[in-house]
Amino acid sequence: MMKPSIIARALRKIDRELQLSVIKETGASLRNLALSESDLAKRQDEMLRRIVKHAYETVPYYRELFDSASLKPSDISGTKDLYKIPVTSKHDLQNADCISSSFDRSQLLETTTGGSTGIPLHIFMEKKTAARRVAEGRRILYLHGYKAFYKKLILAFHTYTPDFINKLGFYRQEAVPWDADLKEQTDRIASYKPDVIEGYPSRLGLLADHILLNEISLPKPKFIVTNSEMLYPEVRDKIERAFGCEVVNVYDSEEFGQVAWECTRHNLHVNADTRIIEILDNGNPAGQGTPGEVVCTDLINYAMPLIRYKIGDIASWSAKKCECGIAYPVLSGITGRASEYLVMPSGKRISSTVVYIPPSIPGIVQYQIVQTAPACLDVKIVRAKDFTEETARKIKEHLTGSTGIRDVRLHYVSSIRKTKRAKFRRFIPLSNHGPGKER
Numbered sequence: 001m002m003k004p005s006i007i008a009r010a011l012r013k014i015d016r017e018l019q020l021s022v023i024k025e026t027g028a029s030l031r032n033l034a035l036s037e038s039d040l041a042k043r044q045d046e047m048l049r050r051i052v053k054h055a056y057e058t059v060p061y062y063r064e065l066f067d068s069a070s071l072k073p074s075d076i077s078g079t080k081d082l083y084k085i086p087v088t089s090k091h092d093l094q095n096a097d098c099i100s101s102s103f104d105r106s107q108l109l110e111t112t113t114g115g116s117t118g119i120p121l122h123i124f125m126e127k128k129t130a131a132r133r134v135a136e137g138r139r140i141l142y143l144h145g146y147k148a149f150y151k152k153l154i155l156a157f158h159t160y161t162p163d164f165i166n167k168l169g170f171y172r173q174e175a176v177p178w179d180a181d182l183k184e185q186t187d188r189i190a191s192y193k194p195d196v197i198e199g200y201p202s203r204l205g206l207l208a209d210h211i212l213l214n215e216i217s218l219p220k221p222k223f224i225v226t227n228s229e230m231l232y233p234e235v236r237d238k239i240e241r242a243f244g245c246e247v248v249n250v251y252d253s254e255e256f257g258q259v260a261w262e263c264t265r266h267n268l269h270v271n272a273d274t275r276i277i278e279i280l281d282n283g284n285p286a287g288q289g290t291p292g293e294v295v296c297t298d299l300i301n302y303a304m305p306l307i308r309y310k311i312g313d314i315a316s317w318s319a320k321k322c323e324c325g326i327a328y329p330v331l332s333g334i335t336g337r338a339s340e341y342l343v344m345p346s347g348k349r350i351s352s353t354v355v356y357i358p359p360s361i362p363g364i365v366q367y368q369i370v371q372t373a374p375a376c377l378d379v380k381i382v383r384a385k386d387f388t389e390e391t392a393r394k395i396k397e398h399l400t401g402s403t404g405i406r407d408v409r410l411h412y413v414s415s416i417r418k419t420k421r422a423k424f425r426r427f428i429p430l431s432n433h434g435p436g437k438e439r
């Protein structure tokens with residue numbers, strides 16, 4: 001799931017002029033938060049018509065897709081007609097001609113998705129689009145009280161080189177290398193005194209355990225932003241306790257950048273001014289509270305339009321109307337990867353979330369469940385000091401109880417291997433295990 005790395009890489013490539021355009025775009029992006037529901041709908045309809053026409057005229061993949069469905073751009077007057085366009089998956093685009101002929105490929109920025117579900121997909125965009133994504137990232141920070149002179153410390157995977165704007169004291173950020181040990185990380189927080197920390201939930205979770213266990217006192221950031229991976233409630237809880245501040249979660253993807261983000265009330269609003277999000281249950285719009293596949297349309301990437309693209313995550317719409325004043329629709333949460341189901345001994349596939357070990361079972365720093373066969377689960381566990389035989393028994397009981405699988409093997413390890421991009425996966429499905437694989 002999710003991804004800020006595109007922003008990191010884009011920032012490095014964006015020239016000075018574009019840095020200034022990021023600032024301008026941030027202003028525009030912040031103003032858009034005041035759009036009413038009807039203004040948003042009107043904006044989405046207009047932007048959708050424009051990108052559909054552009055995609056049909058300049059992208060061979062979409063021309064073929066529309067022709068095969070006997071569709072013309074004029075058939076799409078707005079979001080109400082979206083259903084007419086066939087859904088596209090990553091697999092559909094891997095060997096397709098999906099770059100717009102209006103652009104010179106050598107002038108485009110490129111990023112790559114991970115490859116847990118097969119070959120990675122290369123995503124191309126104009127610098128302008130990348131600048132907008134950076135601006136949208138800043139919008140989330142501003143929404144939570146960020147100031148341009150704040151310092152941000154990044155605990156993710158990518159590194160950053162300060163540019164001229166950072167050297168002037170604006171948007172300062174530094175990254176702690178992903179392989180730094182826990183002490184190095186806390187030392188860095190103590191010396192850098194970040195106003196904001198941003199990072200992967202798994203990395204911040206391990207750091208939180210270390211801070212809590214050793215009762216380390218650190219300068220308190222104003223807030224913490226998590227992204228790129230699923231944020232589990234118990235991980236959020238321990239990060240908030242260890243750092244003494246709130247966590248703001250962002251749901252992002254390499255293909256789209258920010259897809260949804262938490263407002264000050266911690267509701268997960270979709271990025272509705274530049275993306276259209278649909279939740280599909282067996283191809284039809286899912287009702288409130290019904291989990292379905294996340295399908296996204298990017299309204300700003302003209303270099304490589306993504307229209308009704310299945311991200312591969314499962315989420316549901318919230319029935320809640322957020323009181324923060326932002327009219328963007330609210331997701332009730334991301335519940336998992338569509339591809340990460342568990343196969344029960346009966347052959348039935350169920351969401352892997354059912355196997356997650358409940359936080360009420362103590363003594364676990366981190367764990368990963370690997371389904372190695374239809375009737376076998378391997379559980380890698382990094383034990384905390386309070387791990388006992390009773391903990392082991394409870395884990396087995398929970399897993400057998402929720403899946404019917406009796407062959408549950410516990411392996412005690414000192415750390416759990418991450419994906420190539422240092423992301424943590426809690427569950428590795430049957431079809432897809434191997435440490436190098438990632439999404």
Ligand SMILES: [Zn+2]
Binds near residue numbers: 264266322323325
């Ligand atoms: Zn809100």
